[in-house]
Amino acid sequence: xxxxxxSGGGLVQAGDSLRLSCAASGRTFGRWSTGWFRQAPGKERExxxxxxxxxxxxxxxxxxxxxxxxxxxxxKNTVYLQMNNLKPEDTAVYYCAAGPIIGDLTxxxxxxxxxxxxxxxxxx
Numbered sequence: 267x268x269x270x271x272x273s274g275g276g277l278v279q280a281g282d283s284l285r286l287s288c289a290a291s292g293r294t295f296g297r298w299s300t301g302w303f304r305q306a307p308g309k310e311r312e313x314x315x316x317x318x319x320x321x322x323x324x325x326x327x328x329x330x331x332x333x334x335x336x337x338x339x340x341x342k343n344t345v346y347l348q349m350n351n352l353k354p355e356d357t358a359v360y361y362c363a364a365g366p367i368i369g370d371l372t373x374x375x376x377x378x379x380x381x382x383x384x385x386x387x388x389x390x
Contacts, residue, residue, distance in 0.1 A: 268292040268379050270362045275384030278352055282388070286347040288362030288381055295319065299367040300338060300345040303374055304358035304386075311361070315347060316371035325371060329355075352388045359383040 274286040286302070301316035315336040317324045324336050333352075338345040345362060365378030 268364075270364060270379055270381035272360065272362045272381045272384040275360060275386045277387045277389065280353055280388055280390050282352050283348070283350045284352065284386060286349065286360055286362075286384060286386075288345045288347075288364075290343045290345075290364065294343050295338065295340060295345070295364060297366060298364045299371055300336075300362065300364045301371055301377060302336065302345075302347045303361045303363060304356075305361070305383075306355075306358040309358075311374055313372040313374070314360070317345070318367075318371065327372075349386070352386075354388045354390045357386060357388050359385050 269291045270288055272288050297319045299318045302314040303311050304314050305311040313327050314330055315326045315334055317336050333350050335348040361383045362381040363377035367376050369376050
């Protein structure tokens, strides 16, 4: 049984930073690609960032590019999302996802495993 557990969310002010963590248990990330998605109230879940397992190539949504950085520590079986210069529109529940992705990493149906999410709230 694979479990992904996110942590690091919270309430911050605009311009602050947060680092989200996603720890995997049950197996290692190994050959899996990993991603972060987010869902704001009343909106659909949207892609934020992802990193491929094979070559570590990262991708970002335009809305977070230049502010967010995804990274992974295979030794700790953990993926991170460093979020800088946070804006009120970044307020959402952030979900970690992973799996043996074949295809577009920005599409949520392509991920097999999901965490429960962590709330990020940015006040103006």
